[in-house]
Amino acid sequence: MGYLPNLVFLSLLIVGGGFFVRNILRVKRNIMLGKQTDRTKDKTARWKHMARVALGQSKMGVKPVAAALHLIVYVGFILINIELLEIVLDGLLGTHRLFAPLLGELYDVLIGSFEILALLVLLSVILFWTRRNLLKIKRFWKNEMKGWPKRDADYILYFELVLMLLFLCMNATDAILQQQTVESYIKAGSFPVSDHIKPLFEGLNTNTLFLLERGFWWAHISGILIFLNYLYYSKHLHILLAFPNTFYANLEAQGKFRVDGSIKNEVMQMLFPEKATTPPEGATPPEKFGASDVFDLRWTQLMNAYSCTECGRCTSSCPANITGKELSPRKIMMDTRDRLEEVGKNLNLNKGVSKDDQKQLLNDYISPEELWACTSCNACVTACPIAIDPLSIIMDMRQYLVMEQSAAPQALNAMMGNIENNGAPWPFSNQDRLQWANE
């Protein structure tokens, strides 16, 4: 009977951890549905980029208020989670504040700092909620944010709020029990914040306090496990994926768009049959140009989609969106992720084989009108704090529209016809190319 709590805790950990691992493996499987692309060269630069952009949050500062609040929540969560180690060990071993005797005074400093951080996180979360719901900052209220994305954003804040409150209440009740010299509640920790919520619990009898303290402790660790598992269903997955996403980011000049090397031979054959060499093995032209569904995108683009936390900095910097067009780069990422999730569910239901569901990313999620509104200005790519590239998806989908469906707007067909016939996008004769020199 004495080991029951330990066993309950162990099962909780196994179920919570196991379910999380299962979902993460699904995310990985879905991302790997994408095509290969080589993003392994220059590892040093990649580590640096990840350290600077993900760990160092170098691109957040463009919006200073959001950056400051985000930094507090980020640092707070990471540091407070150090205590998670103690909580897990206590749970497994049936101990209480295991580290206190080992760390001595340092323990008091740590617990005290965690409390201050918890308070700061609490305040930041409230301000985040205020910005979203009362100040109604425009980028949080665009069309694509209606329904689940809006609720998701609020749920994350509620989760964080509740977790911090549980942590502080746990400490407050613990502190009272310590004062009452209840057995196993050793004198440990300092409670600069929870001292102020102690009055809420004073006057309660020891038994009630004990039940409350245990209740807060179990609710806190259960809450963390639930939140961990919520990540997969939420935009909040960015707290994990921001790291690989920045590591495997495109580090070349943003103006360089992917050149499809596999058709070079075919083009050479058409232009200069005498010069064209026989294509090397494996350099066969693709069966399909561009992208109409998630399978046609690179795996990095699919990882981009899962990494997006819907902050909307891309959309609020997009010239097309600013001037009222349908295009929203954030929606491009959300659509890609939602379609990929749909494909993933299809795989789950059909034992790993994707059954044709008569749907695709193009038209069912993203309309040609959105794609044609893009000016390829790279504002969205630059704005993203974790190096997501919506532009590459837009360009791949345009390529499908043009090369597989000949579905370019009429004016662009005329432009391309001009290039083909006279080497300029306008209907001027190439023989007149140097006329300006004599005018």
Add this chain to the structure above:
Amino acid sequence: MKLEVPTLASLEAQGKKAEVVFWVGCAGSFDERAKKITKAFVKILNHTQTPFAVLGTEESCTGDPAKRAGNEFLFQMQALQNITTLDRYGVTTIVTTCPHCFNTLKNEYPELGGHYKVLHHTQFLKSLIKEGRLKIEGGAYKGKRITYHDPCYLARANNIFEAPRELIKKLDAELVEMKSCKTRGLCCGAGGAQMFKDAEQGNKEINSERTEQALDTQAEIIAAACPFCTTMLTDGVKSAQQESKVHIMDVAEMIAQAQNL
């Protein structure tokens, strides 16, 4: 003053080579407004006695608008033709007044076998000054309030923010920045092949939005460094009925004018 514009073909006939090839681009060759930028830049090249040449009728669209419109095949047709031409003449260095040509030549041609040192004309002008081959005085631009519009394909696409700004400062002008500038600069609306089609349904034209930001600075001149931006902003200023007060100038045009070239 008659412009000296040798072609690579004519130089080859004389057994000569050019130090640098000026890639004029389609806009610079055919568009009425952009031709003025081309000529201003050639005036500077002539003035500094820079040994350059153009491809003339052997130049063809780099393929940028085709690629951005989704036609990879047509892009590669253009690219491989141009690479063949450039390599036939043994070209090593290219300068261009068009950021779109600049980006394509610099970033996308290497994958198809075309390796050149590619410079935007603002970088080239900066190096002429550094080498002492070009001396700049402010002339009519001295003390003028000028704002600079970052072309997307020069700025965000290739991280060139300072070269054009340094040139403007060399004119002793007062450089003022717009609300969105440098990495956060707002597009003029022409990129990604938008120049060649009508915009999608919205509530405003992109060039009007950008022009408003420029006009908000109270500048007398909006400086640009791209023929497409120049066109879009000129249209924007016209639709805001400010064309008598505010002028759109390429950096090369201002330098040529200030030196009375």
